[in-house]
Amino acid sequence: MDFFKLITLISTLYIFLSSTTPTSSNSSLTPKELAYVPVNFLSLAKSPELVDWMVGIRRKIHENPELGFEEFKTSELIRAELDKMGIPYKHPVAITGVVGFVGTGKPPFVALRADMDALAMQESVEWEHKSKIPGKMHGCGHDAHAAMLLGAAKLLQEHRHDLQGTVILVFQPAEEGGGGAKIMLEVGILENVDAIFGLHVSSRFPIGTVAGRSGPILAGSGFFEAVISGKGGHAAIPQHIIDPILAASNVIVSLQHLVSREADPLDSQVVTVAKFQGGGAFNVIPDSVTIGGTFRAFSKESLIKLKQRIQEVITAQAAVHRCNAIVNFDDKPLYPSTVNNKELHRYFGNVARDMLGEKNVLEMQPLMGAEDFSFFAEAVPGYFYRVGMQNKTQGQLGPAHSPYFTVNEDVLPYGAALHTSLATRYLLEYQQPRSASSKGSSRDEL
Known part of the structure; x- marks a missing residue:
């Protein structure tokens, strides 16, 4: 790490802290002084030594992808690096x-979160660090997320004596449908935490930009699967069978009416x-068909209503065709x-603009994709944002959840610096701990 840059950052933070009392609810620092924090952290994060280290971490994780709650080697690597620090x-x-x-x-306490799990798909990108595990790949960037949070951990640890509180580093399993955040929350990892930040790499936005918004940013979602059973037989004698494929086909059409004719x-x-399984021959109608998919909405009420109506539509439509249906x-x-959180949106914008400039902080539209960071953001004030990594001079990046997904590794220092800056400046600006009475418990220290 460049010695001059290190001294500059330490000196700046020392000036900040010497002019601030630990009990103040708001920082007494000027906006100009606060602006130095993200600028210096980005400079440090772009040092060749740290970038090369993060790239190496990301590639190790990428080569050995693990599915939700199976991230044993990934977890071991993370713990080994934390031990070294x-x-x-x-x-x-x-x-x-x-x-x-x-x-x-x-x-x-302020928390930073990175997910660790991979997807069950075969990587189609040919490169030196391609997945070594057949049928598994990091097709959503979680390998980069883990590497960026480790990079932030290194920067934070080097300046731990300047922190006015505690940063909690959350390396989370099973984001891809497993609800790992919910389980971590249930064991109390965010007890008395004042705020949590999470990020996701994005090929939709240029490198050097970030995107976020206040309020709903991603939809809620659920999974369903149904087994529709009839009576199989030869395709030439349909009068002697009860066709589950026909029933399932009508079920699928009827499910689309839930949005087009029942939803506001x-x-x-x-x-x-997205799943339809049944039959194995051209001239034999099977005994049963399995279908499955997802449902999504922005409000909890709409999500619960969709779940109820999916159950009703599948069972009723199956009955119309003399079939039985079991819905799970x-x-x-x-x-x-x-x-x-509205206040965190304002805070994030201030930090990001200081680091990247006004024109590089973008407003994004809500997406129907889901993210289990939502469990954290329900429990404490949370903020989830996108970090751009598109560089058109290097060609178009493959989309997330695609076997052609790729990460522009130039994004790593931006994520590490944003993590570090958001946590450090939050502790500088919001130094009054939240009242324990609001949560019914107290934790004075770890």
């Missing part, structure tokens, strides 16, 4: 999760059937909508 942590949390702590060990057009909802909504939890 001298950062204490808790493990296991939610089977493979890791929760690290940097700072005073006392309030206020101004209340965005989506029902998708899996043991996975309903993901609530991800809602960004």
Whole structure:
């Protein structure tokens, strides 16, 4: 790390802290002084040593992808790096999760989150660090997320004596449908935490930009699966069979009416059937068919209503065709909508503009995709944002959840610097710990 840059940052933080009392509810620093924090952290994050280190971490994780709650090697790698940094942590949390702590060990507490799990798909990108595990790949950027949070951990640990509180590092398993955030939350990792920040890489936005918004940013979602049973037989004698394929086909069409004819057009909802399995021959009608998919909405009420109506429509339509239907909504939890805190949106914008400039802080539209960061943001004030990584001179990046998904590794220092800046400046600006009475419990230190 460049010695001059390091001294500059330490000196700046020392000036900040010497002019601030630990009990103040708002920072006495001027906007110009506060602006130095993200600028200097971005400079440090772009140092060749740290960039190369993060790239190496990301590629190790990418080569060995693991599905939700199976991230044992990924968790081991993260813990080994935290050990080298001298950062204490808790493990296991939610089977493979890791929760690290940097700072005073006392309030206020602010959390940073990265997910770790991969997807069950075969990577189609040919490169030196392609997935070594058949049928599994990091097709959503979680390998980059983990590397960026480790990069932030390194920066935070190097400046731990300047932190006016504690940063909690949340390395979370099972974001891709497993609800790992919910399980981590249930074991109390965010007890008395004042705010939590999470990020996601995006090929929709240029490198060097970020995007966010106040309020709902991602939809809530749930999964369903149904087995529709009839009576199989030869295709030449349909009068002797009860056709589950015909029944399932009508079920799928009827499910689309839930949005087009029952939902308020101004209340965005989506029902998708993405799984249809049945039969193995051209001339034999099977005994049963399995269908499955997802349903999405921005409000909890709409999500619950969709779940109820999916159950009713599948069973009723199957009965019309003389079939039986068993509908399962899996043991996975309903993901609530991800809602960004209004005050944190203002705060995020200030930090991001200081780091990247006004024109590089973008407003994004809500998406129907889901994210289990929503569980964290329901429990404490939360903020989830996108970090751009598109560089058109390097060609178009593959979309997320695609076997052609790729990460522009130039994004790593931006994510690490944003994590570090948001946490550090939050502790500088919001130094009064939240009252324990609001949560009914108290934690004075770790």
